[in-house]
Amino acid sequence: EVQLVESGGGLVQPGGSLRLSCAASGFTFSNYWMHWVRQAPGKGLEWVSRINSDGSYTSYAESVKGRFTISRDNAKNTLFLQMNSLSDEDTAVYFCARDPSSSDCLDVWGKGTTVTVSS
């Protein structure tokens, strides 16, 4: 079964840092581009970042550029999102998603991990 499981969310103070993980199983992780998408409480979906299959290319939404870093460990089938300088606007559920054809069409999503930025 194809599966993505996010972890690492929690409560963090403004200005703090957090590292999210996304464990992939049921498919050849190293063949796929991967994305992070977030959803603020009661709001819609916002794309955050993407990374190509070997990790040599990344891109970010303007709202997180310079603060967030996406990376991956293909040997461990895991995607990461390092989040620094967090503000309350980053409070959201963070989803990882698979991109089956490096086209930005997302075909498999995880259940998400919740990040709350509050003092």
Add this chain to the structure above:
Amino acid sequence: AIQLTQSPSSLSASVGDRVTITCRASQGIRRGLAWHQQKPGKGPKLLIYDASILESEVPSRFSGSGSGTDFTLTISSLQPEDFATYYCQQFHSSPITFGQGTRLEIK
């Protein structure tokens, strides 16, 4: 960034009804559009991609159409498990963007 506007924002319907949700793009995106379904507390689920291609194992009561700037998602006969929020997503150009969502509720 390309803006996607969905209508309606919410919709009440009954089991067995036919419903249509529309998504309008701020500029042409050819057929670079997907529809996702999200239930409370869960991650989204891909239903349709390339505007009209049904994802594997998605029931045939779901269908999509459109190209350019105007797209529709149709559910031919609502089932109890279809009550959820639906999002369109464009992947024609970066960055990916989503519509604001359409919440489908039981009447």
